[in-house]
């Protein structure tokens with residue numbers, strides 16, 4: 211039987227980017243496919259946005275961070291502060307989620323209005339195998355994961371206290387701007 215999940219995306223760091231990121235993600239877990247759909251609004255326009263599901267490997271449920279989670283008090287939730295609350299990066303919403311390759315450019319791009327949508331049908335067998343290789347279990351535990359949208363333009367001035375470098379990508383690419391908690395939907 212299909213299992214259906216949904217996340218309502220909440221704005222994070224809205225004061226920094228000047229717009230509020232909203233939208234939703236829908237995930238349908240079928241026998242052989244994970245069908246993913248994301249609709250995002252209010253993201254900085256005309257740029258790539260890294261997007262993933264995040265989570266913990268110790269059964270904790272990932273949460274949307276609040277300003278209370280800004281542990282270094284610089285007024286910004288950066289990637290390390292996000293990890294502590296929403297969990298680490300797990301599966302990308304890119305051109306091959308089942309490869310679980312994170313640092314690259316093949317992520318959704320926002321239009322001139324700051325909107326974008328994403329859809330993908332992921333082969334579950336491949337995704338579970340890769341997930342097990344990386345995290346030691348093939349149980350995706352989708353109802354404990356968070357949906358993340360990242361990315362602000364380089365023109366936004368970020369203080370030196372903001373961390374979050376992944377390979378050649380800096381804090382502008384990885385800055386969290388929208389987070390949603392994935393819940394199972396029964397309808």
Ligand SMILES: [Cu+2]
Nearest residue numbers: 261262299358
């Ligand atoms: Cu992420």
